[in-house]
Amino acid sequence: MVYTVTSGNQSKLTSFTVQCFSEKRDLQFPLFLLFLLVYLIIIFGNTTVFTTIVLNSKLHTPMYMFLGNLSSCGFSYISTTFPKLLHMVYTQQKTISFGGCITQLYFFMALACTECFLFTVMAYDRYVAICHPFHYTLLMSLKKCVKLIAVVWVAGFMYTLPHATLTANMSFCSSHHIDNFFCDLIPLLKITCSDTSTIEALTYVVGVIVVVNTFVLTSVSYVFIIHTILNIHSSYGRQKAFSTCTSH
Numbered sequence: 001m002v003y004t005v006t007s008g009n010q011s012k013l014t015s016f017t018v019q020c021f022s023e024k025r026d027l028q029f030p031l032f033l034l035f036l037l038v039y040l041i042i043i044f045g046n047t048t049v050f051t052t053i054v055l056n057s058k059l060h061t062p063m064y065m066f067l068g069n070l071s072s073c074g075f076s077y078i079s080t081t082f083p084k085l086l087h088m089v090y091t092q093q094k095t096i097s098f099g100g101c102i103t104q105l106y107f108f109m110a111l112a113c114t115e116c117f118l119f120t121v122m123a124y125d126r127y128v129a130i131c132h133p134f135h136y137t138l139l140m141s142l143k144k145c146v147k148l149i150a151v152v153w154v155a156g157f158m159y160t161l162p163h164a165t166l167t168a169n170m171s172f173c174s175s176h177h178i179d180n181f182f183c184d185l186i187p188l189l190k191i192t193c194s195d196t197s198t199i200e201a202l203t204y205v206v207g208v209i210v211v212v213n214t215f216v217l218t219s220v221s222y223v224f225i226i227h228t229i230l231n232i233h234s235s236y237g238r239q240k241a242f243s244t245c246t247s248h
């Protein structure tokens with residue numbers, strides 16, 4: 001059930017209902033265990049990588065610092081949706097508060113953008129290391145690496161702030177049911193009765209800037225990387241160069 005607080009002729013939405021995976025009670029506990037297992041495996045894997053890099057001073061290099069941040073982004077990313085999903089599957093209470101929904105939407109999108117940016121700077125790091133090895137310490141010093149990481153996280157969270165702000169100011173008078181198991185932008189736009197032209201245009205622009213540009217930059221970096229590696233005459237040298245890209 002969705003509750004509203006009424007003031008005059010206006011009603012303020014306080015919660016949404018979301019789509020769950022099954023209505024059958026006999027599947028409730030098995031689904032809960034399955035999702036819990038997946039969640040714990042992802043958290044354990046990313047936390048192990050992150051902790052290993054932090055505790056081992058030999059791994060305090062740009063490549064592993066980027067990898068550690070990717071792991072941090074990974075377990076933060078999944079933690080925006082899975083804890084609430086586990087609660088809903090176990091209790092069959094399929095509601096999420098309006099504030100909780102907007103918060104979930106913001107962090108989900110922000111961490112997705114941050115992950116895209118991280119993949120791009122990791123590709124650039126490998127490009128410099130393999131294509132310009134003699135300039136690597138100059139172009140990718142620890143100081144510049146820290147600055148890049150800071151820019152990546154700030155940019156990821158700034159890019160999606162307008163989306164969350166615009167969504168928070170929308171009216172949802174046609175339906176309060178989200179056809180998804182978490183608060184994502186597209187399902188929310190489908191049930192709003194507000195004008196969505198602004199946020200749709202913003203989504204298109206951000207999509208081009210973030211997804212297309214990061215994909216192109218990452219792809220171009222690896223084209224140069226592969227070309228450089230294939231020109232290495234030693235098979236051991238080629239294998240060693242390729243192995244530094246496996247973490248990416």
